[in-house]
Amino acid sequence: MGGACSRKRYQQVREDDVRRGIPGKYCKNYSSKWLGSSLPRAGAGMSRGSTCPTLMELTIHKICEHINEYSSFAMIPRDISQQIFNELVDSHLLTDVSFEAFRDCALEDVYLGEYPAVRDSWMSVIASQGPSLLSVDISASDVTDSGLDLLKDCPNLQGLTLDYCYRLSDSGLGFLSDLSNLTTLSFKKSSSITAQGMAAFAGLTNLKSLDLERCPGIHGGLVHLRGLTKLESLNIGWCNCITNSDLKPLSGLTNLRVLLLPRSKVSDDGVVFLKGMHELSLLNMEGCPVTAACLETISGLAKLSHLNVQRSNLSDDGCDKFAGLVNLKVLNIGFNNITDACLKHLKGLTNMESLNLDSCKIGDEGMAYLEGMKRLRCLELSDTEVGSSGLRHLSGLRNLESVNLSFTLVTDGGLRRLSGLTSLKSLNLDTRQITDTGLASLTSLTSLTHLDLFGARITDYGTNYLRYFKNLRSLEVCGGGITDAGVKNIRELTCLTHLNLSQNCNLTDKALESISGLTALVSLNVSSSRVTNAGLQHLKMLTNLRSLSLESCKVAPNEIKKLQLSALPNLVNIRPK
Structure with missing residues (x-):
């Protein structure tokens, strides 16, 4: 397979459906009353046939258009200045000059994460919001310790996100000790934070969420968290410095609900310190050197609903303790040395909604133990020994929405057993045994929104069945x-946003003509085909396109660049460049 679409097997999996425990851009705990009337994108709501914009929206839109004409918004109501500020940030129109206009505006939320040019001089304006300021995100900024010191004038600050702020040091952490109202604090990938500097966290007794992911210097510093009894979420994942001794001071944090420590050095002996965390609902130990012996402790965590022990040292011996985790909804045990014998102990976990068995040594016999999981929505069976016979045990799981059968032994005949899973939205059939015949047996699955036939042997005839989806x-x-003739059957799939037709070497410019009406496309890959410069004209209508891959085609990079400049302004990812 060509480089443009070859699969990266055995990559780190970070589950989308497992919540991180860290608030997003705007948290309901922060002020959010202005979100309900936030302004649409510039020009949005003003086209023919759309909903008529409100007077407020029109006013804010006009202000943002002429932002350089205003020197201060301090005299207008706070909720309006907040909306103007947000619109400028989202539209990337905020500058040194326009930012100064928001001095003393009593803003409640300042989100500038990854916004360019944020530095200490901006912190003066942020700090001028005073007691009104509730949340700040200046991730990936050039702010230094001196800039952070200015936040002492914002005593009511509840949320502070400082991810990827490489110019901060332990001295800067010291300035946080006065922010006693902080409930959320994030320092992702901050290499300058040390165990000594973490002493500043000891006084943040109202802290509920702390994120120290990928902070390599925090070994020994978790001792300063002992008094943070309100802490509900702690992320110390991908910190290779974390060992068993680091978990000992956490044993008294009985309100913890989320604990993330993937890729750390925590072993079975360290898991023992979690014994008293009876509120714990999410535990991620992916890649930790734990064995099934750790389940002796984990099985006592009655409220546990999400558990990730992928890529650890689990084997069948000791897996009987899984049976006690009756409240589990999400279980990831992929890439472990377990067999069907382990699955026997999962039989009674009827609350299960997501189960990941990727690359485990399980087969058809083990599938029988899943029959009682009537609530199961997501099932990952990639790289297992499951075949067509095993799929008969899935036919009664009518709530399944996502199934991955890539690199399994499933053949066309087995796919008929999936035909009744009418709730299925995502199906991965990246396996050479699947042909047009197998695809024909799936036409009842009209709810499918994602279909991966990457390695399947589908021909032009088989593409006729795609019309059902x-x-x-x-x-x-x-x-x-498939050839150009087969692509004609795809042009009816007008909801498509992502289309990958790579490695079909017989496709020509006519294929691009066939899909020119798929105006919802965001990503298109037609690599390793016979597409030429002349075919690019058919892509001019795909104005939503953000990613275009035409590697190993007879297309000149400068011609793609011309297309981008003239017709595809949203295109940001181009191959070849």
């Missing part, structure tokens, strides 16, 4: 089996 948003049909 009107709701498809993502489609991959790679591998050389």
Whole structure:
């Protein structure tokens, strides 16, 4: 397979459906009363046939258009200045000059994460919001310790995000000790934070969420968290410095609900310190050197609903303790040396909604133990020994929405057993045994939004069956089996946002003409085909396109660049460049 679409097997998996425990851009704990009337994108709501914008929206839109004409917004109501500020940030129109206009505006939320040019001089304006300021995000900024010191004038600050702020040091952490109202604090990938500097956290007794992911110097510093009894979420994942001794001071944090420590050095002996965390609902130990012996402690955590022990040292011996985790909803035990014998102990976990068995040594017999999981929505079976016979045990799981059968032993005949899973939205069939015949047996699955036929042997004839999947948003049909004639059947899938047709070497410019009406496309890959410069004209209508891959085609990079400049302004990812 070509480099443009070859799969990266055995990559780190970070589950989308497992919440991180860290608030997003705007948290309901912060002020959010202005969100309900936030301004749409510049120009939004003003096109023919759309909802008529409100007078407020029109006013704010006009202000943002002429932002350089205003020197201060301090005299207008706070909720309006907040909306203006947000619109400028989201539109990337905020500058040194326009930012100064928000001095003393009593803003409640300042989100400038990854916004360019944020530095100490901006902190003066941020700090001028005073007691009104509730949340700040200046991630990936050039702010130094001196800039952070200015936040002492904002005593009511509740949320502070300082991810990827490489110019901060332990001295800067010391300035946080006065912010006693902080409930959320994030320092992702801050290499300058040390165990000694973490002493500043000891006084943040109202802290509920702390994120120290990828902070390599915090070994020994968790001792300063002992008094933070309100802490509910702690992320110390991907910190290779964390060992068993670091977990000992956490044993008294009985209100913890989320604990993330993937890729750390915590072993079975360290897990023992979690014994008293009876409120724990999410535990991520992916890649930790733990064995099934740790389940002796974990099985006592009655409220545990999400558990990730992927890529650890689990084997069948000791897996009987899984049976006690009756409240589990999400379980990730992929890439472990477990067999069908382990699955026997999962039989009674009827609350299960997501189960990841990727690359485990399980087969058809083990599938029988999943029959009682009627609430199961997501099942990952990639790289297992499951075949067509095993799929008969899934036919009664009518709530399944996502199934991954890539690199399994499943054949066309087995796919008939999935035909009754009418709730299925995502199906991965990246396996050479699947042909047009198998695809034909899936036409009842009209709810599918994602279909991956990356390695399947689909021909032009098989593409006729794609017409049944009107709701498809993502489609991959790679591998050389289809021609321009087959692509004509794809042009009816008008909901498609992602289309991968790479490795079909017989596709020509006519294929691009066939898909020119798929105006919802955001990503298109037609690499390793016979597409030429002349075919690029058919892409001019795909104005939503953000990613375009035409590697190993007879297309000149400068011609793609011309297309981008003239017709595809949203295109940001281009191959070849």
